[in-house]
Amino acid sequence: MEKKEFLDKNGLGTLVTQTRNAISTAKAQAISQAAADADSKVNALGVAVKKYSDDADNLIKTDVIELQEAVWPLAITFNLSPSVIRVGAAATVTASWNVKRKGADVTASSTVKLNNAAVTGTSKTLSITAAQAVAGTLAQTLDITCQGITKRETRNISVVHPSYFGTVASGWSASASAATSNDIKALTLLLNTSRACTRTGISVTNGKIVYAYPKSYGALTSVKDGNNFEVLGSYTRSEVTIDSIVYYVYVLTNPVTASGVKQIFA
Incomplete structure (x- = not known):
């Protein structure tokens, strides 16, 4: 009897065929899975290599920018005018700027933001409300970006209570009265950010020099004349409330007649 006939008669032919098919299918699946795994690993490797390459590129770019910034930094001029305004009063402030790099003016080619808002040109008017x-x-912040380099500059507008300076009659003295407050407010108004103040060309005829400023600035430690002599002891200090703010008021104790006087308050 032939081998094939024997296998077919005993039902083994089908089993052999199924086994061969199963082996063939398993091999195909294994090969397919291996190929898929290889593709996945290749893709993962590609992603890793790209990330490494990108990271390296970014690091190089960062290093180059930092080097350029160190060697050829942005030179920014940023000014506010005026930089001191009065409390509770609306004001107009002009912000101006200029950008240079490697000695050349690059303002026009720079991206500029003033207080996080894009601006163009070299200046902008700021409206400060009374509130x-x-x-x-x-x-006030200025952000400049030019040739891959970004730099921020900050300037402050000082908002202050006014100080006052001038001369009064020989019999005048400071008191807590409304009349004293009004007399002081009639003097020259100054916008000082501290008690330090220098006044020149003072002329007075049988009168007294007066300097008043917010008490929060602290007491004077020195007053010198044009010859650098200390004259603080020639003044009498009082406290007067003006518009709900306590002021130190310094008044020359004895009346004088003089011109071209210089007083350096500190």
């Missing part, structure tokens, strides 16, 4: 004018500082 915004609260004692303290109003920070």
Whole structure:
């Protein structure tokens, strides 16, 4: 009897065929899975290599930018005018700027943001409302980006209570009265950020020099004349409330007649 006939008669032919097919299918699946795994690993390797390459490129770019910034930094001029305004009063402030790099003006080719808002040109007018004018500082930021380099500059607008300076009659003295407050407010108004103040060309005829400023600035430690002599002891200090703010008021104790006087308050 032939081998094939024997296998077919005993039902083994089908089993052999199925076994061969199963082996063939398993091999195909294994090969397919191996190929898929290889593709996945190749893709993962590609992603890793790209990330490494990108990271390396970014690091190089960062290093180059930092080097350029160190060697040829952005030179920014940023000014506010005026930089001191009065408490509770609306004001107009002009912000101006200029950008240079490697000695060349690059303002026009720079991206500029003033207080996070894009601006063009070299200046912008800022409108400060009375409500915004609260004692303290109003920070103004300027962001410049040029040739891959970004730099920020900050300037402050100082918001202050006024100081006062001038001369009064020989019999005048400071008191807590409304008349004293009004007399002081009639003097020259100054916007000082501290008690330090220098006044020149003072002329007085049988009168007294007066300097008043917010008490929060602290007491004077020195007053010198044009010859650098200490004359603080020639003044009498009082406290007067003006518009709800306590002021130190320094008044020359004895009346004088003089012209071209210089007083350096500190």
